[in-house]
Every structure is written in C-alpha cells, then in structure tokens.
Amino acid sequence: MSNAIFYHAGCPVCVSAESRILDVIDHNKVNLEIVHFGKGQANRIPEAEAHGVKSVPALVIDGEVLHINFGASMKTLKTADHLSSDRPTTLSKH
Amino acid sequence: MSNAIFYHAGCPVCVSAESRILDVIDHNKVNLEIVHFGKGQANRIPEAEAHGVKSVPALVIDGEVLHINFGASMKTLKTADHLSSDRPTTLSKH
Numbered sequence: 575m576s577n578a579i580f581y582h583a584g585c586p587v588c589v590s591a592e593s594r595i596l597d598v599i600d601h602n603k604v605n606l607e608i609v610h611f612g613k614g615q616a617n618r619i620p621e622a623e624a625h626g627v628k629s630v631p632a633l634v635i636d637g638e639v640l641h642i643n644f645g646a647s648m649k650t651l652k653t654a655d656h657l658s659s660d661r662p663t664t665l666s667k668h
Numbered sequence: 669m670s671n672a673i674f675y676h677a678g679c680p681v682c683v684s685a686e687s688r689i690l691d692v693i694d695h696n697k698v699n700l701e702i703v704h705f706g707k708g709q710a711n712r713i714p715e716a717e718a719h720g721v722k723s724v725p726a727l728v729i730d731g732e733v734l735h736i737n738f739g740a741s742m743k744t745l746k747t748a749d750h751l752s753s754d755r756p757t758t759l760s761k762h
Contacts, residue, residue, distance in 0.1 A: 576692060594729050598670060600694035635688050643735050 576604045578635045581622045584612040587645035588631040595633060595642075604635070611651055623648055670698045672729045675716045678706040681739035682725040689727060689736075698729070705745055717742055 582588030676682030
C-alpha cells in the first residue's frame, strides 16, 4: 500500500488536477489524502515543504514529490493573506 | 475506461515519474500508453504538442494534459540531435 498526499490550494489548475488524479489512481493500492491549504490547512505548508513541495498542485507518493502543472509557488501561498477563501483571487490567474 | 498517454524522453526526471505513475494508476480504469521520444518515437512529438504538451514528462488523460515536474521542454527535444540515445545527455542535467 502506498501513501499519497495531494497538496493544493483551490486554484483552478489544482481543482482540475485533483479531479484527474482521483479518477485514475488505484484506491486499492494507494491511501490518498487531500490537503487543501485554503481550507484551514495552511498549517501544513511546512510539512509540504519538508517533503520538497515547491509548488501546488503536488502529489507526494511515499515521500517522492510529483509537481503537477503549475498552479502557485509555495512562496506565493505563504504571502497570500486571503488563503482562507475557497478560490484565492491571486491564484486563479494561473 | 480512460485513455492515457505518458510522454517522456528517458531523462531521469521522466523515468522516476514513469515509475511512480505506473505504480499508482488503476490499470483497470485506464488504458496507459508509454511514448518514449528517445526510442524511435520522436515522430510523435507533433501529436504530443497537439495535445498541449509543453514539457516532458507529461501525462495526457482523455485529452487533458498534466505536466509532471519538469524534465525537458518540447523545444529542447526538437533541437536535440541525439534523441535516439537512451539517455540524452542534455536532458540528464535537469
């Protein structure tokens, strides 16, 4: 069984990638957790960075990071003061 | 059943991503084809570009492109004159 964490921030790029990942992943082989920084989970940004996540959306599988497309850099997330909204306006530009 | 194509060029970033994708994808739900530009399949670069692939490795699922990490731009691939080798040296720098 693999453990995977999909980190995202609610931007359209993230939501689209999340949908595709959920569709194609084998849920019998992979424990998948979704972490949405914009929904009260911004406290997990340091954990994501410790895994090597540089941008979101990102899928960490057993500690290995796959960055998917490019939604937003971690730096942008940390300086965004409106992360609590569902669709941060600065992120939706991507 | 979804149709997915994983385009890559044999660079380490690509090979690592390929391994992860093969591990976690649900092969009962997804027909996955692997296209290796460096192994006689460089003629499929135009097809990949038509799907919207900008860099490899990339996973196209039912026409939607997920760029994974960043191995090499399509421009680099098209100007590489040693694509026929298994591990193009310019790509392995990424």
